[in-house]
Amino acid sequence: LASVAAQIATKVLYAAKAVRLDLLRAVQGLARSMTKWTRRSDAELFRLMAYIDTTVELRLVGWVGDEMKDIHPHLYSDADFAGCQQTQKSTSGMYACLKGPRTSFPISAYSKRQNCVSTSTTEAEMVAAATALKTTGLPVLAVIEMLRSAWQLPNPCLQVRLDNTAMIEIIRTGRNLTMRHLSRTHGVNISWMHEQCKRDAVNVTYIVSAQMVADMYTKPITDAAKWRMMR
Numbered sequence: 001l002a003s004v005a006a007q008i009a010t011k012v013l014y015a016a017k018a019v020r021l022d023l024l025r026a027v028q029g030l031a032r033s034m035t036k037w038t039r040r041s042d043a044e045l046f047r048l049m050a051y052i053d054t055t056v057e058l059r060l061v062g063w064v065g066d067e068m069k070d071i072h073p074h075l076y077s078d079a080d081f082a083g084c085q086q087t088q089k090s091t092s093g094m095y096a097c098l099k100g101p102r103t104s105f106p107i108s109a110y111s112k113r114q115n116c117v118s119t120s121t122t123e124a125e126m127v128a129a130a131t132a133l134k135t136t137g138l139p140v141l142a143v144i145e146m147l148r149s150a151w152q153l154p155n156p157c158l159q160v161r162l163d164n165t166a167m168i169e170i171i172r173t174g175r176n177l178t179m180r181h182l183s184r185t186h187g188v189n190i191s192w193m194h195e196q197c198k199r200d201a202v203n204v205t206y207i208v209s210a211q212m213v214a215d216m217y218t219k220p221i222t223d224a225a226k227w228r229m230m231r
Helices: 002-018 021-031 039-054 121-150 165-173 184-197 213-217 224-230
Strands: 072-079 091-100 103-113 158-162 202-206
Touching: 002 021, 002 039, 021 039, 021 091, 021 103, 021 213, 072 121, 072 213, 091 121, 091 213, 103 121, 103 213, 121 158, 121 165, 121 184, 121 202, 165 184, 165 202, 184 202
Parallel strands: 072 158, 158 202
Antiparallel strands: 072 091, 091 103
16 A cells, blocks of 8 residues: 555544544554555554544534633643654654633644654653643643733633653752753753743643543553543
């Protein structure tokens, strides 16, 4: 299927970003094989299309039942460790949404391979969190602040959800005494995250791994119950 794989994957990616966020991780994995397509890639593409064929009834759903003052942006960030067997690079996953007591509305999500190699899960998740906050979290927060100012409402607070306690402590203190080997790239990420999270508008909190929505964008999930809950 090498001759038509790119066309198929591009069409699936368009639908995935629009209405089927559960397909992002699978498409991202296939995209890495476009220049070196193998029989295994054929099998993975076939399995993806079979999954789509049996789940055509799924829809992306969001609901809003609160006033603007009760709605805050939430950012979920996660990463695997050396998920790519060829390059040993990790995969970043991000999910952004608006939440309130009676509100849950998706905004954006992505699954992408990192550009640098990390030597631990904490390093990989630091890169993922910095990218998610820079490319999605802060822009969404700026838009919500503009909307609230139009109604003369208090500024919102961006809730950053992470499932790695070691990384959260590093962000809060801005120091890392156990991983002195970090490169300049990782060091800049730590300093920048620490600076951003000192603001009142950004709040970093811990969430258990079982409730980490971004987990589905970083690694294959074989537990059917967990998959149904996340998608």
